[in-house]
Amino acid sequence: MATGTIANDNSIEIGSTHLNRWWRVVGGLSMNLALGSLYAWSIFVAPLEKEFGWKRAQTSTVFGIAVVVFALTFIVAGRLQDKFGPFWISVTGGVLVSLGFFLCAYTTSLTYLYICFGIIGGLGNGFGYATPIPVMAKWFPDKRGLAVGLAVAGYGAGSAIFGPWANLKLIPAYGVHTTFQILGVIFLVMTLFGAFLLKNPPKGYKPEGWTPTPASKSAATTYDFTPGEVLRTPAFYFMWVAYWLGTLAGLMVISQLVPFAKSVGIPGAVAASMGLVAGAIGNASGRILSGWMSDAIGRLNVLRLMIGISMLAMPLLYLVGNNLTLLYVMVFIVYWCYGTQLSVNGAATADFWGTKNAGINYGMLFTAWGLAGYTGAKLGGMMYDKYHNYQMAFYTAGVLAAVALLSEFMARRPKHV
Secondary structure (H helix, E strand, C coil): CCCCCECCCCCECCCCHHHHHHHHHHHHHHHHHHHHHHHHHHHHHHHHHHHHCCCHHHHHHHHHHHHHHHHHHHHHHHHHHHHHCCHHHHHHHHHHHHHHHHHHCCCCCHHHHHHHHHHHHHHHHHHHHCCHHHHHHHHCCCCHHHHHHHHHHHHHHHHHHHHHHHHHHHHHHHHHHHHHHHHHHHHHHHHHHHHHHCCCCCCCCCCCCCCCCCCCCCCCCCCCCCHHHHCCCHHHHHHHHHHHHHHHHHHHHHHHHHHHHHHCCCCHHHHHHHHHHHHHHHHHHHHHHHHHHHHHHCHHHHHHHHHHHHHHHHHHHHHCCCCHHHHHHHHHHHHHHHHHHHHHHHHHHHHHHCCCCHHHHHHHHHHHHHHHHHHHHHHHHHHHHHHCCCHHHHHHHHHHHHHHHHHHHHCCCCCCC
């Protein structure tokens, strides 16, 4: 298609159709870079606690509310995306996330913060995150794992970019309230830019020169399962349990990284950088490279491999103790395995149950992450409070990963009868 012509999906073509579909990845990446700021919530905790005298349990609840609202909204937004297309759903998500951040600048009470960051921000994440994965799945039947991984990598990388910038530059210079406003405006621009690029391909679209290969380990189904049919496949439940326990294990460890590092004598600034930089890079890398691997060797095989590595990495992270180099390596690995699950499960949903209802179908599977996100940090903290060390939390995470691995091994590609 010539440069500057109008495509069937009402978007402006930039060069060939092949180039045009990669602009969808740019849109998903821009959207998720802004949404990924959810992971950077920790940078706001200390300034807010200092100003208002709030306790850590109270400020942690803000993140918990956002996670639950995010996961539940994803189902509704996924259904709306399947029915009406991605554009207005993406715009809604972008506006809500940006509004939530902007309004946080005026917070004077926990209730207000729960509403702005937890509910409004959580709604924005649910609507915004519901669109990139189905869009990538439709544009890239030939490279689905890689494309989904690239698009959602922004969610992992967002905290690595905006977290340190806000923590080291914006908050010291302008204060936490103005920082909320600055980020809100930036996120509005980024998400609206992404929304304009997130368009579905024409019906029946296939990449030029590509022929489906049914024998491939990552071959997609030709049948579009309805949500009710998905819930009648055993694979959904095995994958849900594996997704839940696999990410729960990761979040238990991730949530305790900074206090654990401090407990073994690592300076606070270095400990914080581990999660914001090394962890975020590992998270983003896992989403991209594991997605790419899954195109070649299969979705379930990659999920099994990375959950298996995670099972070993959890206790090893504890055992390396204050060896800073090894600790950075293990943090990178743990985040890699965690990020893998967020991208490969999305690609697997489209492969196993079709792209027509991919939004709501993945939304149902994504509730596993919602439950893990809400309970992971709480469970890790409870174990520390009970045993007064981090060994039990990290070892328990390894056991949870082992159960997740078993459940993933029991999953089989669903068949339509």
